Amino acid sequence: MGKKLLLEHDNVPGIQGYDVYRQMGGYASVEKALKTMNPNAVVEEVKKSGLRGRGGAGFPTGMKWSFLAKPDGVPRHLVCNADESEPGTFKDRYLMSRIPHLLVEGMITSSFALGANTSYIYIRGEYYYIVRILEKAIAEAYAHGWLGKNILGTGYNLDLYVQVGGGAYICGEETALLESLEGKRGNPRIKPPFPAVKGLWERPTVVNNVETIAAVVPIVNNGGDAYAAIGVGKSTGTKLISASGHLNKPGVYEIELGLPVEEFIYSEEYCGGIRNGRELKAVVAGGSSVPILPKHLILNTAAGEPRLMSYESLADGGFVTGTMMGSGGFIAMDDTTSIVKNLYTFTRFYHHESCGQCSPCREGTAWMEKVLHKILDGHGTLADVDLLWDLQKNIEGKTICPLGEAAAWPVAAAIRHFRTEFEEFVKNPTRIKDVKHYYRLNNLPEPVM
Amino acid sequence: MPKVTIDGRTIEVPEGTTILQAARMVGPEVAPPAMCYYTKLNTSGGYCRTCIVKVAQGSEKDPRPMPKPVPSCRTMVMDGMVVENETSPEIVEARKGVVEFLLANHPLDCPVCDQAGECHLQDLSYEHGSAKSRYEFDRRTFDKIDIGPYVQLHMTRCIMCYRCVKVAEQITDGRVHGVINRGDHAEISTYVEQAIDNDFSGNVIDVCPVGALTDKTFRFKSRVWFTKPVDAHRDCTTCSGKVVLWYQGEEVLRVTGRKDQWGEVEEFICNECRFEKKKTSDWTIEGVRTIDRHSVISQGKYARDLEIPAHTKKKLIK
Ligand SMILES: Cc1cc2nc3c(=O)[nH]c(=O)nc-3n(C[C@H](O)[C@H](O)[C@H](O)COP(=O)(O)O)c2cc1C
Ligand code: SF4
Ligand code: SF4
Numbered sequence: 001m002g003k004k005l006l007l008e009h010d011n012v013p014g015i016q017g018y019d020v021y022r023q024m025g026g027y028a029s030v031e032k033a034l035k036t037m038n039p040n041a042v043v044e045e046v047k048k049s050g051l052r053g054r055g056g057a058g059f060p061t062g063m064k065w066s067f068l069a070k071p072d073g074v075p076r077h078l079v080c081n082a083d084e085s086e087p088g089t090f091k092d093r094y095l096m097s098r099i100p101h102l103l104v105e106g107m108i109t110s111s112f113a114l115g116a117n118t119s120y121i122y123i124r125g126e127y128y129y130i131v132r133i134l135e136k137a138i139a140e141a142y143a144h145g146w147l148g149k150n151i152l153g154t155g156y157n158l159d160l161y162v163q164v165g166g167g168a169y170i171c172g173e174e175t176a177l178l179e180s181l182e183g184k185r186g187n188p189r190i191k192p193p194f195p196a197v198k199g200l201w202e203r204p205t206v207v208n209n210v211e212t213i214a215a216v217v218p219i220v221n222n223g224g225d226a227y228a229a230i231g232v233g234k235s236t237g238t239k240l241i242s243a244s245g246h247l248n249k250p251g252v253y254e255i256e257l258g259l260p261v262e263e264f265i266y267s268e269e270y271c272g273g274i275r276n277g278r279e280l281k282a283v284v285a286g287g288s289s290v291p292i293l294p295k296h297l298i299l300n301t302a303a304g305e306p307r308l309m310s311y312e313s314l315a316d317g318g319f320v321t322g323t324m325m326g327s328g329g330f331i332a333m334d335d336t337t338s339i340v341k342n343l344y345t346f347t348r349f350y351h352h353e354s355c356g357q358c359s360p361c362r363e364g365t366a367w368m369e370k371v372l373h374k375i376l377d378g379h380g381t382l383a384d385v386d387l388l389w390d391l392q393k394n395i396e397g398k399t400i401c402p403l404g405e406a407a408a409w410p411v412a413a414a415i416r417h418f419r420t421e422f423e424e425f426v427k428n429p430t431r432i433k434d435v436k437h438y439y440r441l442n443n444l445p446e447p448v449m
Numbered sequence: 450m451p452k453v454t455i456d457g458r459t460i461e462v463p464e465g466t467t468i469l470q471a472a473r474m475v476g477p478e479v480a481p482p483a484m485c486y487y488t489k490l491n492t493s494g495g496y497c498r499t500c501i502v503k504v505a506q507g508s509e510k511d512p513r514p515m516p517k518p519v520p521s522c523r524t525m526v527m528d529g530m531v532v533e534n535e536t537s538p539e540i541v542e543a544r545k546g547v548v549e550f551l552l553a554n555h556p557l558d559c560p561v562c563d564q565a566g567e568c569h570l571q572d573l574s575y576e577h578g579s580a581k582s583r584y585e586f587d588r589r590t591f592d593k594i595d596i597g598p599y600v601q602l603h604m605t606r607c608i609m610c611y612r613c614v615k616v617a618e619q620i621t622d623g624r625v626h627g628v629i630n631r632g633d634h635a636e637i638s639t640y641v642e643q644a645i646d647n648d649f650s651g652n653v654i655d656v657c658p659v660g661a662l663t664d665k666t667f668r669f670k671s672r673v674w675f676t677k678p679v680d681a682h683r684d685c686t687t688c689s690g691k692v693v694l695w696y697q698g699e700e701v702l703r704v705t706g707r708k709d710q711w712g713e714v715e716e717f718i719c720n721e722c723r724f725e726k727k728k729t730s731d732w733t734i735e736g737v738r739t740i741d742r743h744s745v746i747s748q749g750k751y752a753r754d755l756e757i758p759a760h761t762k763k764k765l766i767k
């Protein structure tokens with residue numbers, strides 16, 4: 001069994017409530033940090049732990065914290081990013097709804113480390129039921145003296161608020177999130193300045209993912225070194241993976257980083273193999289925006305090494321033969337999956353979610369969707385496949401925020417690895433119109449719909 | 450003062466200068482096109498991405514190149530920075546892509562558009578675009594909206610440069626103008642069609658790079674290249690009163706701010722000067738205005754003796 005740090009007490013009945021959480025050792029990290037450590041020492045432990053941001057970019061958290069500007073007399077803020085809207089990612093929802101106090105505890109310890117006295121959890125609107133769970137947990141924490149004035153008699157004050165978003169993927173981008181939190185339209189800001197210098201209300205701000213903040217709890221409790229001892233290389237600790245798609249046991253798994261992908265997919269401890277005993281066709285390993293990989297490249301790197309669930313191993317081969325860890329949204333597809341249809345679904349999402357500020361993303365996401373729609377309708381041409389390639393290339397790297405890239409990468413990877421399938425679609429227009437054509441085309445049994 | 454090299458030409462500029470400003474100091478040959486940046490509007494720029502350049506060397510201290518093209522209007526120069534604009538084939542190619550995106554949903558109704566002849570999108574596509582679009586789907590359309598008695602918004606032509614939003618934010622009070630919806634459905638709006646009613650609102654017309662915001666007192670009266678620009682001023686208690694009058698014969702068809710070499714107004718003018726003073730007797734005439742831009746307005750017109758450069762001569766239709 002892999003080591004569990006976040007979901008260790010997941011199955012303890014009543015863990016959602018304060019009493020059981022406390023009995024299981026909850027809030028120890030707050031006691032330890034506030035009573036025996038100074039804020040810098042907490043930052044040092046996080047640095048030592050090697051923890052990397054779990055929101056998608058994988059930036060080292062300790063380093064991010066140490067960049068926080070500390071001008072005199074200006075308040076600082078910690079904001080938790082609970083906007084979780086990337087297709088294929090649902091780990092934060094799981095964590096917050098089952099063990100809400102872990103996030104509250106992490107927020108207190110992390111706020112203390114950063115010298116923040118007012119902190120926020122920004123949560124997507126669709127998670128309204130979790131808002132109630134979090135607010136209950138926060139009320140319990142206030143009632144037991146973990147929040148409010150003079151916490152544990154140390155003189156440290158902290159107020160924690162939950163802010164509900166309106167349900168826009170773009171508000172997960174940290175600067176759009178801050179705009180939205182300020183009550184404005186959620187448009188990403190042009191950087192610099194970075195939030196660490198000018199964030200919420202132009203004050204120095206750290207934005208971290210739910211899982212990142214939760215991971216601070218075991219780091220403070222057991223020490224950064226103990227955390228760093230888990231995992232491989234620069235991928236330390238454990239990671240929550242949201243496994244979905246054609247797996248026998250989809251769900252949220254806490255894995256030690258460095259677990260072989262093959263073991264994750266096929267072992268009984270984790271996903272238990274592909275449903276109905278079918279063949280694996282492709283995997284999107286880190287949420288909808290990371291490049292899709294065909295079976296042979298997700299199980300092994302181009303050099304033939306077993307691919308591991310770690311930041312480095314997943315990225316091995318760059319975008320030509322590799323992918324990214326992203327937010328850990330692991331979508332497995334079996335051989336009945338149409339890559340073209342899947343890509344259309346992703347592209348439609350990005351079109352719908354683009355904020356529309358910068359021309360390449362605003363126009364490009366809409367255009368790509370239309371081209372894919374045309375191909376799916378059986379009206380595509382080979383030139384359309386090349387056009388798609390050009391469009392993604394013209395978006396990538398030319399936008400204000402990474403949503404443009406998030407929209408471009410899946411298109412690039414699908415064409416790179418599955419070009420023949422696109423060609424098959426445009427060469428057989430009459431058969432395409434038949435919904436089941438795809439299966440017949442590839443001599444596959446038709447799936448039960 | 451930091452030194453920066455743009456397309457092989459080095460210039461020393463004050464601290465805090467953007468690459469775009471530095472390039473403009475060097476001259477129009479190296480200045481990237483800018484559709485959303487506007488010197489007099491804070492936080493403008495960064496949206497359209499036409500001004501992207503390649504930073505081949507970050508600075509003297511840290512010579513690493515920047516990994517992606519950067520918007521020159523929002524990127525500060527560093528000492529020893531080396532920038533490639535027209536000299537970088539990647540940038541020329543990437544800019545072509547941006548222009549294609551900007552035109553994808555543009556109606557190309559130039560023949561009936563008041564802005565034609567002084568439209569930055571026309572110039573941009575002529576200089577940096579392709580002759581043919583690969584976009585084959587229905588274009589986005591919107592109904593025309595009157596925003597107040599003087600200004601009409603024709604969103605179908607808008608390129609979402611946000612300049613008018615910044616004008617509304619920064620130089621008019623009681624802001625009722627902004628962006629609603631998102632992605633390619635995003636639109637400039639005064640929300641429930643509220644009238645913009647405010648002394649400086651007419652400036653949205655001057656900052657709009659395309660024909661999305663037009664002057665209702667001028668609509669369809671003439672093509673701009675048939676009108677004659679004249680510098681004039683009056684004593685105005687609200688603004689500087691320095692304007693350009695656009696004549697056809699003896700009649701003043703429209704009044705605008707004075708635009709510089711980059712198409713940006715030198716000073717914002719008030720609505721009274723713009724919309725209500727349309728008689729020569731309202732103004733002190735200074736003289737014919739030189740149109741500096743390579744615009745059709747200046748073609749064979751009043752301001753200067755035409756000296757046709759050799760390379761243009763070759764292209765002229767005989
Ligand atoms: C379009 C877009 C959506 C994003 N959505 C989320 C999100 O839902 N949750 C999240 O934690 N990070 C999201 N991010 C990443 C954040 O911008 C930011 O990097 C992250 O919250 C930093 O936290 P971390 O360092 O703990 O990973 C998103 C980024 C982009 C560009
Ligand atoms: S990349 Fe897309 S989502 Fe991001 S700022 Fe630009 S238009 Fe908005
Ligand atoms: S209406 Fe004109 S100024 Fe306003 S955003 Fe559109 S193009 Fe820019």
Ligand code: FES
Pocket residue numbers: 482483484485486494495496497498499500501520521522523
């Ligand atoms: S002018 Fe720089 S991005 Fe528009």
